[in-house]
Amino acid sequence: MTKFEKSAAFSRRAVLKAGGAIVVSIGMPVGVDTLLGINQALAQGARPSLVPSELASFIAINADGSVSAFFGKMDMGQGLFVAIGQIVAEELDVPFNRVKVHMGDTATSVNQGGASGSTGIQLGGKQMRVAAAEARRVLVDMGAEKLGLPADQLIVVDGVVLAKSDPSKKVSYAELIGGRYFNVQLDWNKQYGNTLYAPGKAQPKDFREHKIVGQPIKREDIAPKVFCQEDFCTDIKVPGMLHGRVIRPKVAGAAPTKVDESSIKDIPGAKVVWQKGFIGVVAEKEWDAINAAQKLKVEWSNANPPFPEQASLYDHIRKADVRKRTVEKENGNVDDAFKTAAKVIEAEYEWPFQSHASMGPACALVEIKDGKVTCWTGSQKSHFVREGLADTLKIPVEDIHAIWVPGPGSYGRNDADDVAVDAGIMAQATGRPVRVQYMRDQGTGWDPKGPASVHRARAAIDTAGNVIAYEFTSKGFSRIDVNTNGGKAHDTIGGQLLDVPLKSGDGFGVPAESYAFDHKRLAWETIPPLLDRASPLRSAHLRDPVGPQIHFASESFIDEVAAALNLDAIEFRLRYIKDARDTALIKAVAEKSGWQTRPSPRKDQTGAKVSGRGIAYSQRNGTRVAIVAEVDIDRSTGKIWARKFTVAHDCGQIINPDGLTKTIEGNIVQGVSRTLWEEVKFDKKSVTTVDWITYPILDITETPEKIDVVLLNHPEMAPSGAGEPSIRPLAAAIANAIFDATGVRLRRVPFSPDKVKAAFS
Amino acid sequence: MNQKFSLNVNGKVHSVDADPDMPLLYALRDDLGLNNPHFGCGLAQCGACTVHLDGQPIRSCITPVSSVGDAKVVTLAGLGTPEKPHPLQTAYVEEQVPQCGYCINGWIMTAAAFLRDKKKPSEAEIKEALTGLKCRCGTHMSILRAVKRAAEMIG
Numbered sequence: 001m002t003k004f005e006k007s008a009a010f011s012r013r014a015v016l017k018a019g020g021a022i023v024v025s026i027g028m029p030v031g032v033d034t035l036l037g038i039n040q041a042l043a044q045g046a047r048p049s050l051v052p053s054e055l056a057s058f059i060a061i062n063a064d065g066s067v068s069a070f071f072g073k074m075d076m077g078q079g080l081f082v083a084i085g086q087i088v089a090e091e092l093d094v095p096f097n098r099v100k101v102h103m104g105d106t107a108t109s110v111n112q113g114g115a116s117g118s119t120g121i122q123l124g125g126k127q128m129r130v131a132a133a134e135a136r137r138v139l140v141d142m143g144a145e146k147l148g149l150p151a152d153q154l155i156v157v158d159g160v161v162l163a164k165s166d167p168s169k170k171v172s173y174a175e176l177i178g179g180r181y182f183n184v185q186l187d188w189n190k191q192y193g194n195t196l197y198a199p200g201k202a203q204p205k206d207f208r209e210h211k212i213v214g215q216p217i218k219r220e221d222i223a224p225k226v227f228c229q230e231d232f233c234t235d236i237k238v239p240g241m242l243h244g245r246v247i248r249p250k251v252a253g254a255a256p257t258k259v260d261e262s263s264i265k266d267i268p269g270a271k272v273v274w275q276k277g278f279i280g281v282v283a284e285k286e287w288d289a290i291n292a293a294q295k296l297k298v299e300w301s302n303a304n305p306p307f308p309e310q311a312s313l314y315d316h317i318r319k320a321d322v323r324k325r326t327v328e329k330e331n332g333n334v335d336d337a338f339k340t341a342a343k344v345i346e347a348e349y350e351w352p353f354q355s356h357a358s359m360g361p362a363c364a365l366v367e368i369k370d371g372k373v374t375c376w377t378g379s380q381k382s383h384f385v386r387e388g389l390a391d392t393l394k395i396p397v398e399d400i401h402a403i404w405v406p407g408p409g410s411y412g413r414n415d416a417d418d419v420a421v422d423a424g425i426m427a428q429a430t431g432r433p434v435r436v437q438y439m440r441d442q443g444t445g446w447d448p449k450g451p452a453s454v455h456r457a458r459a460a461i462d463t464a465g466n467v468i469a470y471e472f473t474s475k476g477f478s479r480i481d482v483n484t485n486g487g488k489a490h491d492t493i494g495g496q497l498l499d500v501p502l503k504s505g506d507g508f509g510v511p512a513e514s515y516a517f518d519h520k521r522l523a524w525e526t527i528p529p530l531l532d533r534a535s536p537l538r539s540a541h542l543r544d545p546v547g548p549q550i551h552f553a554s555e556s557f558i559d560e561v562a563a564a565l566n567l568d569a570i571e572f573r574l575r576y577i578k579d580a581r582d583t584a585l586i587k588a589v590a591e592k593s594g595w596q597t598r599p600s601p602r603k604d605q606t607g608a609k610v611s612g613r614g615i616a617y618s619q620r621n622g623t624r625v626a627i628v629a630e631v632d633i634d635r636s637t638g639k640i641w642a643r644k645f646t647v648a649h650d651c652g653q654i655i656n657p658d659g660l661t662k663t664i665e666g667n668i669v670q671g672v673s674r675t676l677w678e679e680v681k682f683d684k685k686s687v688t689t690v691d692w693i694t695y696p697i698l699d700i701t702e703t704p705e706k707i708d709v710v711l712l713n714h715p716e717m718a719p720s721g722a723g724e725p726s727i728r729p730l731a732a733a734i735a736n737a738i739f740d741a742t743g744v745r746l747r748r749v750p751f752s753p754d755k756v757k758a759a760f761s
Numbered sequence: 762m763n764q765k766f767s768l769n770v771n772g773k774v775h776s777v778d779a780d781p782d783m784p785l786l787y788a789l790r791d792d793l794g795l796n797n798p799h800f801g802c803g804l805a806q807c808g809a810c811t812v813h814l815d816g817q818p819i820r821s822c823i824t825p826v827s828s829v830g831d832a833k834v835v836t837l838a839g840l841g842t843p844e845k846p847h848p849l850q851t852a853y854v855e856e857q858v859p860q861c862g863y864c865i866n867g868w869i870m871t872a873a874a875f876l877r878d879k880k881k882p883s884e885a886e887i888k889e890a891l892t893g894l895k896c897r898c899g900t901h902m903s904i905l906r907a908v909k910r911a912a913e914m915i916g
Contacts, residue, residue, distance in 0.1 A: 077860030222859055223843060223854050227842060232796070234796075287780060287784070358861075358897055359799075359801055359896070360800060361800075406861065409861040409897045440802040662857060662900075665899070665902045667899070669900070669901050670897070670898065670899035671899075692895055697895065700905070701888045703905060704902070
């Protein structure tokens with residue numbers, strides 16, 4: 001991995017040795033920055049412009065025949081690069097271990113949206129698949145010319161093009177183009193980010209030909225991690241680097257008005273960086289910077305405490321003005337249907353703010369040299385970090401190079417984008433490279449939060465016990481108070497502190513399911529943020545943005561309706577679900593979990609210790625997940641053990657079943673944590689959950705005994721996402737199991753022991 | 762006032778000039794360039810900074826460098842190498858544990874001391890030994906599989 005040696009401009013040897021194939025790039029000018037990060041072993045020579053319309057922006061064949069795949073998304077720890085390597089190797093017909101995937105370096109990859117919305121394979125892999133297929137087509141054409149044979153009489157085996165009729169007639173990829181870049185244009189849709197798509201003329205392989213895709217190939221990055229041979233972004237150092245720390249106000253919204261620099265005069269080299277609302281310190285040594293940040297005397301403006309009392313959060317949401325209402329799905333005539341109901345079932349559910357609380361607080365290093373900026377970042381979206389630095393520091397984006405290095409955990413729009421801008425502000429102010437890592441209280445207290453919300457559901461039942469109408473409405477803080485990336489100054493806390501006010505967008509969502517009710521309306525409503533800038537409660541994307549809260553409510557409610565009708569929870573769902581894949585999925589989870597058909601709650605238990613089972617299901621952008629939870633509850637303590645999960649998962653074609661299974665396990669465990677424990681707390685002044693004591697997560701002693709994963713593979717379909725869908729229905733599965741065990745319906749997350757015990761009494 | 766300290770880390774003695782109150786973590790990371798113990802909380806609440814001090818797992822983020830004295834410090838890098846791996850390192854690779862991997866130090870260093878002292882532990886004993894360590898990505902299932910596998914390798 002990148003340490004701090006920066007690759008100098010290396011000699012670019014003359015290209016175009018023979019053949020004059022126009023598919024080889026021959027002398028387009030290329031900037032040094034384009035080549036940074038590409039070491040000597042990789043393709044050399046003039047690389048065409050780094051734009052999505054160039055095949056060379058995605059695939060290169062190196063001199064030794066190995067393949068470099070340049071990927072504008074990155075892996076957040078689930079081994080995405082293995083799947084991408086499989087897809088590329090498959091299409092190119094090279095062995096898997098000949099492909100190296102380079103991720104998230106703005107000098108070598110185009111902006112494919114970064115890690116975003118479980119689209120690593122769904123959209124990122126789709127692009128890499130068509131690019132690799134096009135590279136193979138071009139290479140076979142080159143081989144045809146070289147061998148004097150028609151392309152349709154050639155096959156490719158392990159990166160060697162050879163004649164079907166006479167395998168002695170052959171030429172390798174390395175011989176054809178090794179060490180030179182493709183000069184091949186793709187049909188780019190002119191979009192950047194997740195929706196970027198640039199196919200060539202080639203069609204990807206038929207799934208029946210797949211040999212590498214679908215295999216449980218292991219990750220190779222784990223050994224370097226356990227033997228400490230690989231850097232995290234927290235480990236990057238450059239010569240002359242200062243350590244920086246930021247200082248946040250005790251009352252959110254307050255700005256520094258007076259700074260007493262003499263209060264840190266005894267700390268070697270400590271200096272203050274103060275610009276408008278932004279204040280931080282730098283020092284030569286990290287410990288000195290930490291001390292200086294603690295000791296610096298700062299007077300703050302007299303800001304009005306901006307938040308409601310914690311206890312009135314849900315009242316606040318209920319009473320708040322609706323800024324935007326959107327009905328995303330409606331059929332029939334819901335209001336009229338409710339008038340004809342024999343019975344109406346209603347319920348409301350509540351979900352708190354939650355923190356990313358990444359394992360380490362975010363860290364970034366920014367160096368500005370001769371007007372050129374280099375940023376080492378752990379952000380999920382390094383290409384947007386580049387844009388955010390440009391917007392905040394007023395430096396042209398072309399002069400900024402962001403290098404993604406694995407960070408200390410990321411599950412959406414966390415604090416990584418913010419810290420990059422903070423490091424940029426301090427590097428610009430001091431003229432030295434500055435590495436900033438937040439402290440724990442800042443990582444947990446000041447990261448963007450998953451939004452708090454209230455959900456109302458009602459169902460109209462006719463005299464025969466059929467559901468004739470259903471309405472579901474979420475009301476909450478927007479999922480995009482700050483955007484899903486830090487690409488603009490107004491979307492980072494640093495930018496906002498420099499007087500760029502928040503531009504809060506409106507976004508929420510509706511349940512994703514296939515219940516066919518004759519009259520159905522699914523809607524959402526957003527409310528204004530509590531503070532117009534630099535808020536520790538600014539809301540943003542946290543793993544499966546708003547999915548867990550919405551489906552906690554909607555799938556709990558479906559369960560409530562089933563119970564009210566004295567029907568088995570699966571039988572009831574299957575009565576109304578019309579999507580064939582959903583039905584197959586639910587049947588699969590029922591079979592694997594040994595589901596006994598009966599209504600909830602069970603009535604055969606007495607005493608303090610009881611257990612129950614619950615199901616929930618949901619879709620997410622093509623993926624479907626059904627979960628059966630089995631929980632043990634101690635009614636005397638309120639302690640819940642989510643003991644066993646059975647997860648049926650259908651994400652279309654499976655690229656790597658091993659990586660997929662572990663991705664699902666991670667979702668389940670994190671989902672249990674968020675359901676049982678996690679709640680951002682605050683007082684009128686600021687967030688008060690600032691560490692692992694005040695913001696507890698699931699402990700290893702509470703780990704489920706078993707997670708059974710049933711993968712439903714559809715190799716004939718395109719792959720959809722898996723990074724988030726399985727956290728979506730998890731909370732409802734647990735809530736439904738608690739109801740099954742106890743007859744008590746929990747409608748507010750988290751189910752921490754104190755709250756559960758109170759609900760039972 | 763800075764003072765000079767002599768630190769025995771992974772079998773080598775190093776001299777460090779530091780504030781006596783500075784936690785060992787910063788000496789290891791910044792002065793000795795050992796990147797493997799990580800800053801997670803600075804509060805001894807997560808374990809990402811765990812190293813062995815005379816064989817016992819400690820949280821280097823709250824351990825003043827002045828308190829280390831002659832004790833032998835071993836970091837994850839000193840626990841094993843690709844050529845001579847600790848069973849936990851082998852098991853971590855075989856069980857493919859990581860998501861982000863930032864928490865690895867805490868789990869492996871704590872489990873290494875536990876498995877040295879406790880042969881053939883039950884799953885409940887393993888969980889109890891590891892309680893309090895944090896993994897935000899939720900790799901708990903894989904961690905437990907790896908520790909059980911390592912326990913079997915140690916025998």
